[in-house]
Amino acid sequence: MRHYKHLDAITALFVSVLLISNVASSKILDLGPFTFDGGTILFPLSYIFGDILTEVYGYSRSRRVIWMGFMATLVMAAVFMFVGALPPAADWPHQEAYDAILGLTPRIVLASLAAYFCGEFVNSYVLAKLKVKTEGRFLWMRTIGSTLFGQVVDTVVFVAVAFTGVLPLELVGTLIFSNFVFKTLVEIAFTPATYAIVGFLKRSENEDYYDRHTDFNPFRVGA
Structure with missing residues (x-):
């Protein structure tokens, strides 16, 4: 495999954004007309990194990074749940706070992993196909x-798996709509930055890959 100067850094940033946004999602926000979890503020950046990678x-190579993020999230969730289940020290009074912030339920973990897996691969697949179809034009x-x-799939899968039967259907619909609109607006707002980063990386790495003969099976981890 070719050695790339910046791929490791982008991978680290991608995984960091993913893990931080999962922790931040423990808070529900009302921001203007939107209602969403705190992770939504940062999570759209993972799609921007996914776009850049693909x-x-x-x-x-994007597939390998997506799998790294998936495994890192799985390990993080397992550690949080395991530590939360251990008996707290007698003089440590913060167990309820830990459970409220980091005490992930299996249903939330399943929803998060399923949404991430489906959404990221849909995003990468569509971008790769469009690049070949447009012959590299119209990056925006x-x-x-x-x-x-990708965001439609991600948002619908997460909210449906996590909250159907838990929250009123009206609120479920509001969460899906708010998350989708906000994430899409973030992507649009970052388009100039995406152009600048993609241009820099293509020049620096001397790479501009076209997936003309790629095996798009998401379960094939090797590049």
């Missing part, structure tokens, strides 16, 4: 278009 390095259309598909 656009510059191709679907196969590819990044925003792939995000629309």
Whole structure:
């Protein structure tokens, strides 16, 4: 495999954004007309990183990074749940606070992992296909278009799995709509930055990958 100067850094940032946003999602926010969890403020950046990875390095390398993020999230959730289940020290009065912030339920973990897996791979697949179809033109259309598909899948899967039967259907619908609109607006707002980063990486790495003969099976971990 080729050695890339910046791929490791982008991978680290991608996984960091994913883990931080999962922790921040323990708080529900009302921001203007939108109602969403705190992780939504940061989580859209993972899709921007996904766009950059696929656009510059191709679907196969993006797939490896998506799997790294999936495994890191799984380990984080398992550690939080295991530590929360251990008996607290007699003079440590913060067990309820720990459970409220980090005490993830299996249902939330399942929803988060399923949504991440489906949404990220849909985003990467759509962008890779559009790049070949447009012969590398209209980057803005590819990044925003792939995000629309990926975020719809991500948001619907997460909210449906996590909250159906727990919250009123009206609130479930509000969460889906608010999350989708906000995440998409973040993607649009970051389009100039995406152009700048993609241009820099293509020049620096001397790479502009086209997935013309790629195996898009998401379960094939190797590049």
